[in-house]
Amino acid sequence: MKQPQDAGGVLSGKVVSGNGLKWALVAAIDIALLYIITLMYAQGEIAFALVILLLGSIGTWVFTSEKAYNFRYVYPSLLGVILFVVFPLIYTVNIAFTNYSSTNLLPFERVKQIHLDKTYSSGEEKFALSLYQNNDAYQLELTNTRNHEESYTTQAFTVAQLPGTVSADSAIQAEGDKLAMRDIIQLRSDLRLLTVMLPDESKLVMTSLREFGAMAQLFSEGDNDSLINNQTGDVYHPDHETGFYVSQDGERMAPGFTVYIGWDNFVRVVSDPGIQGPFWKILGWTVTHATLTVMFTLIIGLLLACLVQWEPLKESAIYRVLLILPYAVPAFISILIFRGLFNQNFGEINLVLHNLFGIKPEWFTNEYLAKAMILIVNCWLGYPYMMILTMGLLKAIPEDLYEASAIDGANPLHNLRHITVPMIIKPLIPLLIASFAFNFNNFVLINLLTGGGPNLLDASTPAGATDILVSYTFRIAFGSYGQDFGLASAIAGFIFVIVGFIAWANLKATSKLQEQ
Incomplete structure (x- = not known):
């Protein structure tokens, strides 16, 4: 059991x-x-x-x-x-704290090896080539152009083995069919990856379509990591302050290497006129842009929320849907559409203005018009969010307050100032702070609409009149005029401190207001 x-x-x-x-x-x-x-x-x-x-x-x-x-x-x-x-x-x-950039991208040992791997044509014997094919294998027959009796044939190799080095000897016989010049032309990109080692250990590489030539090492290593140019005899020493190999005449040799430079990037931001001036201009515009956007979207959203909830308004549900539609469309699509509408030559907005008033504003080349265009587009994108928020808050206000004010003879403006705004401002403040933070770093809007332009002429780094701090940093780090990652990181550090201070100030103001 x-x-x-x-x-x-x-x-x-x-x-x-x-x-x-x-x-x-x-x-x-x-x-x-x-x-x-x-x-x-x-x-x-x-x-x-x-x-x-x-x-x-x-x-x-x-x-x-x-x-x-x-x-x-x-x-x-x-x-x-x-x-x-x-x-x-x-x-x-x-x-x-480094000079990390497009010109100083690699570590020192990697840069040193790159220079040591450089070669140059030594100007010695040239060898005419003939190429033989036996199935998938190839062999080169190299004949000295001065002494035709000196001839070498390589070991068999395949394209899959390239890049690589193959030995050659006068005792080797070529096998297979000799290829015509048109076939050699088709294989020239592969043959350029081939290095031929002669019996005396000298190396040959393809120098032209018909010839191989001797290549010598351009640099040899000297004392204290220095490099000696075997062609000119110049000596290059590593400069660990600038991150370059430098000759005795002060000539820098690219590429450079990454080194720690201390506070130099931060000092450039506050002392270099070509960086300091644009930085403070862009900071001022960033704060102004975020503040005006929050203010305008709040005013427009609140007024529209009051309007769609006005009882005498018929079919208010349809208006709600229509007014919320800009929020449903992806922002980048709306921005690109507005970019076309504001086109100075072919845009519909300038077409209407020209027909009505005979003017064609330069939206993208005039600094102030470009900023006005950004505010217009941003308000279009942001007012539905504020309208949705305020619609919910307006529903929470007791109707008795409006009835009492009506008995006292108050008009709608008085109701807005003394009832509506005071009742919704406290719960709105955290959301307004979040909206300010979003617009403070609204990179997509700036990058797609104006690209930061028009450019500031007094800037030594890529900077535009409509750039905000995040787009300015992006252009320095990843722009088409050079990538200075160290400087961009230093500016990002300033942004972190500034945003942290603004957030702290906003939180203090919020707590004081909520205590009242």
Whole structure:
């Protein structure tokens, strides 16, 4: 007869099985993370490797230790904060103290190796080429153009082996069919990747469509990481202040390497007239643009909300839907449509203005008209949001207040000033702050509508009259006139401090207003 199994034993077995599964899952995740960390470290991404190692170690401790059991619910949010907030902030600050840019993009050892790999035509013997094909294999026959008796034939090679080096010898015989010039032309891009090693260990590369020639190393390494130009004899020393190899005459040799330059980028922002002037102009316009947008959208949204909720208005539901439609259309589509409407030569807005008043405003080339255009478009995009907010808040105002004011003989303007606005302003303030923050960094609007233009002529970096801080930083970092990531990171640091101060001031003002 089968004996009943002990309940405690079953439970214990399940716990052991669950723990085993947990440890197996943690081990699999850790092995995958270690593999990723190894790859990143091998590619020189040490910062990313360290961050993943730190987060993986914390995660392993949290999910395997009984003492850290409560942190299991906090770890996902902590992971997101560290990975997407703290690490980018630290990384950006680190770049701000370097000369990291399109001209100083690589580490020193990589730049040094690039220079050492450079070659030049030594001007020695030239070898006429003949190419033979045997199925998928090729062989080169190289004949000295001065001494026709000196001839070498390479080992067989395939296109899949390129780029690569193949040895050649006079004792090797070519096999296969000799290719015509038109076939060599079709293979010229592949042949340029081939290096031929002669018996005396000299190297030949393709110098023209019909010839191979000797190539010599342009630089050789000297003392203290210096480089000696084998062609001219000039000596280049690494300058760890500017991040370039520099000759005795002060000539810089590109590419440069990344070095730490201290506070130089921050000093440039506050002292360089070509950066300082545009920076403060752009900061002023950024604050003005965000403030006016919030103010205009609030006024328009509030007035329209009052209008659609006006009882004598018939078919108010239809008007609500029509007025909310701009909010339903993706912003980038609306911006591109407005860009066409405001076109100075073919836009419908200038067409109407020209027919009515005989004028064609230069919306994209005049600084003030460009700013006015941005405010118009931004108000169109933002008023539905404010209208929806205020419609809900207006519903919460007791009707008794309006009835009492009507008995006292108040008009709609008095109701708006003394009842409506005071009743909705407190719950609106956090939302207005959020709207201000959004428009403070509204990169999509500026980039798609004006691209930051018209350009400021007194700026030494790419800067425009309608740029806001985020678009100005983007143009410095990723613009078509050069990428200065270090300077852009320094400006981003200033933006962080400014936005932090504005947020602190707004929160203090909000708390004081809510205490009243």
